[in-house]
Amino acid sequence: MSYQAPVRDQMFVLKDVLEIDKYANLPGFADASLDVVEQILTEGAKFCEEVLAPLNHVGDKEGCRWFPDNTVKTPTGFKAAWDAMVAAGWPALGSEPEYGGQGLPRVVSIAYSEMSSSANMAFSMYPGLTHGNYSAILVGGSDEQKALYLPKLATAEWGGTMNLTEPHCGTDLGLLRTKAVPQADGSYRITGQKIWISGGEHDLAENIVHLVLARIEGAPAGVKGISLFIVPKFIPNADGTLGPRNEGVKCAGLEEKMGIHGNATCVMSYEDAQGWLIGEENAGLKLMFVMMNEARLGVGLQGLAQGEAAYQAAAAFAKDRLQGRSLTGPKNPDGPADPIIVHPDVRRMLMDSRAILEGGRAFLLWTGLHGDLMHLSPDEAQRQKSSDYMGLMTPVLKGYLTDKGFKIASDAMQVHGGSGYTEHFPASQYLRDVRIALIYEGTNGIQALDLVGRKLAANGGRAVMSFFAEVDQFVGEHEADAELKPFVEGLTEAKAKLQEATMWLMQNGLANPDNAGAASTDYMHLFGITGLTYMWALIAKTAQAKIAAGDADPLYRNKLTVGRYFLERILPEAGSHLAKLKTGSATMMALEADAF
Numbered sequence: 001m002s003y004q005a006p007v008r009d010q011m012f013v014l015k016d017v018l019e020i021d022k023y024a025n026l027p028g029f030a031d032a033s034l035d036v037v038e039q040i041l042t043e044g045a046k047f048c049e050e051v052l053a054p055l056n057h058v059g060d061k062e063g064c065r066w067f068p069d070n071t072v073k074t075p076t077g078f079k080a081a082w083d084a085m086v087a088a089g090w091p092a093l094g095s096e097p098e099y100g101g102q103g104l105p106r107v108v109s110i111a112y113s114e115m116s117s118s119a120n121m122a123f124s125m126y127p128g129l130t131h132g133n134y135s136a137i138l139v140g141g142s143d144e145q146k147a148l149y150l151p152k153l154a155t156a157e158w159g160g161t162m163n164l165t166e167p168h169c170g171t172d173l174g175l176l177r178t179k180a181v182p183q184a185d186g187s188y189r190i191t192g193q194k195i196w197i198s199g200g201e202h203d204l205a206e207n208i209v210h211l212v213l214a215r216i217e218g219a220p221a222g223v224k225g226i227s228l229f230i231v232p233k234f235i236p237n238a239d240g241t242l243g244p245r246n247e248g249v250k251c252a253g254l255e256e257k258m259g260i261h262g263n264a265t266c267v268m269s270y271e272d273a274q275g276w277l278i279g280e281e282n283a284g285l286k287l288m289f290v291m292m293n294e295a296r297l298g299v300g301l302q303g304l305a306q307g308e309a310a311y312q313a314a315a316a317f318a319k320d321r322l323q324g325r326s327l328t329g330p331k332n333p334d335g336p337a338d339p340i341i342v343h344p345d346v347r348r349m350l351m352d353s354r355a356i357l358e359g360g361r362a363f364l365l366w367t368g369l370h371g372d373l374m375h376l377s378p379d380e381a382q383r384q385k386s387s388d389y390m391g392l393m394t395p396v397l398k399g400y401l402t403d404k405g406f407k408i409a410s411d412a413m414q415v416h417g418g419s420g421y422t423e424h425f426p427a428s429q430y431l432r433d434v435r436i437a438l439i440y441e442g443t444n445g446i447q448a449l450d451l452v453g454r455k456l457a458a459n460g461g462r463a464v465m466s467f468f469a470e471v472d473q474f475v476g477e478h479e480a481d482a483e484l485k486p487f488v489e490g491l492t493e494a495k496a497k498l499q500e501a502t503m504w505l506m507q508n509g510l511a512n513p514d515n516a517g518a519a520s521t522d523y524m525h526l527f528g529i530t531g532l533t534y535m536w537a538l539i540a541k542t543a544q545a546k547i548a549a550g551d552a553d554p555l556y557r558n559k560l561t562v563g564r565y566f567l568e569r570i571l572p573e574a575g576s577h578l579a580k581l582k583t584g585s586a587t588m589m590a591l592e593a594d595a596f
Contacts, residue, residue, distance in 0.1 A: 003053045003309050005045030005115040006361070011038050012555060013362050016542045018369055020107065026376040028105045037108055040093070044112045047088060048119035051081050056120040059262020060429045064202070066254045072201040072264045078123060082156070082204040090116075091127045091156035095134060099150035107368040110301065114361070117305035121433045122262030126159060126199045128298050133160025133211055136291040140228070140279040148236055149209055159205040162291050163194040163212040163231075163268060178270065180214040180229060180277075190214050190231055190248070190275040193267065196440070200266030201233075201251035207242060208233040210249065210268070211291065212275060213284055220282065228284030229275035248273030259432030293394055295441045297367070300397035303405025304360050306434035310412035311353040313426050317416050318346050340415070348569075349411040355566040356404045358559070359532035362539060364401070367393045388463035392455045393531070399447035399521075400528025402437040409434050448520035451527070452505055464502060471495045471534055478537075483544050487537040490567040494533040497578045498526050504582055518588045519581035526577040533571055536563040 014020050015034050023029040055077045062075040085091065094109035095101025116124040134153040137145060152158040169175035178192025190212055194200075201208065210231040219225030235243040248271045255265040279287050318341035322332070326342040340346050370386035370393075377383050413420035413427040420427035438444050456464055475492055478484050501523055509516030540563050543556040 052119035063261035064264040095154035110368040118309040122260040130160035132291040140287040158207040178214040231275035303402030307405035307408035310409040310430035314412035314415040362535035392463040395447035395451040399444040448524040494530040514585035518585035522577040522581040
């Protein structure tokens with residue numbers, strides 16, 4: 001079975017759980033009635049299913065090709081798909097109307113992006129990074145820079161990249177060596193090498209706008225001396241038409257990768273390339289984090305999206321593959337064997353996957369809605385709360401959903417058995433493609449450290465305290481509801497464990513930072529489980545209300561079944577994470593380095 005976009009489930013979350021029509025008085029939401037949103041996602045699903053998904057295997061097998069003239073050819077069909085995407089306006093969904101965007105809520109564009117990434121992760125990275133590039137210029141660019149670049153980036157007429165990593169430094173950007181020399185005309189000459197640059201060169205768009213971190217001569221050492229520059233492949237004229245080739249910008253080669261073969265992962269060489277400063281000198285890292293944070297949410301989305309595609313393939317295979325007989329008697333008595341979906345262990349893998357995916361989708365869209373409210377709400381307290389949540393949840397979503405997305409893809413291969421280990425079935429590609437999501441835009445270990453080292457303590461712990469208060473309010477409002485009792489009790493249990501873990505970190509992390517480091521990944525997963533438990537409580541509340549109102553749609557009873565499975569089989573992992581993180585770092589750090 002080919003990929004089928006989960007529009008029905010997305011609309012259930014957007015319409016019934018999040019009730020986004022409540023925000024119709026806000027900019028963007030006013031033009032996004034539920035009928036319009038459903039129509040957009042339905043049409044987006046067709047594009048993803050009919051145009052992008054058939055190219056996923058093509059991109060994996062062909063990959064990208066680099067030529068000695070420093071050009072790159074993308075896989076067959078990618079250019080036509082790009083042109084169709086631009087013509088249909090899909091990249092512009094969430095961009096500002098003043099720059100050619102459609103101005104729709106962020107949460108709607110997230111739903112479309114999930115479908116796009118499920119259908120073809122490698123292809124979808126090109127417009128995804130372009131939008132991140134757009135966002136950084138929108139926040140930090142001058143009026144002239146915005147007018148020149150944003151209309152082309154919003155529509156993906158031009159591509160965009162982010163250039164951080166160098167051969168000798170990845171996460172520790174304070175070590176970067178790329179230099180910027182100021183020129184008399186106000187521009188800079190950029191010299192250095194960047195590696196692992198997704199979409200650094202390709203044949204999809206007529207121009208590529210690189211955002212490059214570099215150090216201006218005489219700048220302070222470390223991260224305090226980093227600036228951000230626009231370095232276009234072609235230098236645009238004032239009217240937005242293409243000017244001369246920026247001769248100092250070259251793609252020196254492509255990386256050979258485990259997955260995402262359809263995306264050009266480039267070594268970029270800058271040799272006196274012409275660039276222009278964005279924002280203030282030595283303030284580039286803060287501005288780049290606008291793009292990084294958006295990219296991190298996008299990577300969390302990739303974990304969910306690849307997990308969804310892998311789950312769909314596994315479920316279809318399990319219903320079709322005949323092997324053995326059911327433990328409780330034949331379920332396909334007229335056939336030589338039963339489909340493997342009758343076997344409890346196969347069900348275990350499929351149900352684990354579905355429980356994470358459906359809860360994770362709600363968590364991602366819930367956070368995306370806060371991304372909208374952070375900017376659009378007229379209530380200052382709501383804007384602050386939503387901003388706090390965006391900062392707090394970004395590392396959780398990136399780390400937890402990609403770890404689980406990889407696990408789901410691995411289980412999908414297991415469901416396929418030996419067939420999954422061959423290239424005749426899609427399981428292998430999903431597993432290979434999603435693996436990078438645990439690494440790039442900051443490894444999941446870095447996300448966990450960011451969560452416990454920065455996000456928890458920010459503003460005196462205001463964000464996590466706000467989240468605890470919101471959960472407590474939900475519990476208080478529904479603890480007498482007999483139908484919701486298991487979900488309320490599960491949420492109470494998860495929140496109590498997360499709160500205990502938070503207190504342990506406060507008491508033990510400051511005294512010995514290794515304790516915080518040793519606990520960080522378990523804490524991130526405990527937070528992810530708590531977030532999904534809250535989502536399942538919201539989902540169950542909504543489904544129960546629909547059933548009570550006489551709605552016979554089987555989706556609602558299925559939600560309750562999957563939700564109860566989450567409580568029984570996934571939620572208990574919270575206790576394990578709490579127990580592990582409370583052991584501290586002593587044993588973990590005890591061996592001398594030479595003993596490894």
